[in-house]
Amino acid sequence: MLVVEDFNDTVKCIKTATIQDGEPIMWVYSYLAHDVMFDAGCANAASDFKRIKNEYDISRIFISHAHEDHFGGLSVLADKCEVFAPKLAHDELMHPTELDEFFQFVWGQPKGIQSVNDMPKSFQVQELNFKVIELPGHHQHMVGFHEPEKGWLFSADAVPLPSKKYIAMPDENIPMMVDTMKRISELDLEVLFDAHKGPIIDPQEHIKRRIDYLTETQQRVRDLNRKGMTVKEIVAEMGWEGPWYLGLTEGRFGIDFLVKSMLHDKAQEQ
Template structure:
């Protein structure tokens, strides 16, 4: 089933796209349009719906927050449609020249996206006629991920930093330590509206992001304590009474799992200890 919706919040127009092979969608992808700027391009799976929703917008430039397939799926089509430049961080522009392969479940939900060689790398800020957005690196979920922050309006376009106040599963290459540090850095900003790419919080966005930070910090501490006592990753998983979504784990070839969260904590601890020894 396919779901397409739109909404307006202050000067921002949001587009919400959902797909599920069976039943109603429960996971949605958002793109945002503000003053000539289109933020992200959605999933290739809903190419027709995304083109139809955005074809009449006066898009002057596109900005990509990171290389994941649900943000980059329609770059070529939207660039051709609007005849506009497409910007990103330098790291995203490099990753999109040869994007990572997708798991089976990612292909089913989002479809494969094309490589794109013409992203224009920028840093510090992206400007429109009436607004100026600070570009803020927020690695963790993806090494190249950035947020856009408009301080005068207290808007934060947070890409996938939030998603929810808890975490259901992790990508195998995510870093929970980096996510914690990125979230701590973002929470120092003055914002209220959180334009998340999957679950926007139009009110009390900062409060919701604080809840996620507490969840991550508590999870990290719980795993770290058991790891220090010599528990294996499987023993930690069982002791903390964690539950795995086995269907997601299998269909993603273990690229998406709750166990990846445990492994990320252990990996980050080892990395930190190694750095301390070398320094």
């Protein structure tokens, strides 16, 4: 499924999702500013991207990171435009990992593209001047696209969707995620263009709630560990229980990954 919504005269939201029982499982947002697209949605909407390809004149696509819900439409769109991505994402975009059955259902299996350009440090889109900024945490090589004059940040997955995150991926670095959100909160933002929640106007409180929760939770997790509790015991003490689908992710998501990251990972200086 694909839906296009105008945010303002410049930016369009391109929402993609897999439909189950008539409802989207989870929206993922790409954005179109003039002739430039930020991320490219999920592969289950590939047939719908053919309409986007014909309806809009897209010259460049900037990919924030190499997760399948952010580049699934490239195989349809890339033959008529240039694709830019962080260097360490190139191989995944050209030779995508074969997804497990669950994620093929939720997002779809991306197909590879022929070529990818290195991500520039900055670029122009008509009157807009974007700076590329590093946003590690959710993905160690993720970037965002900041337009300082407008106060816009296309932030991908830098800010967690849930206000009380308790499930993580094995390569997520929670302290680094918090550090990244702190740096985002120091920007003079009017709009945060989030990859799953959509555009967030005046996002400071939205970001602060997530910083405060993860910071306080990490302190409690470390206190419990100092008392001798194991990861499993900490999960039980915190009262965290996984959703029904957690086992279907086959180890790609877990509550224990969040606890382990809070105990062992550190925020690296950018």
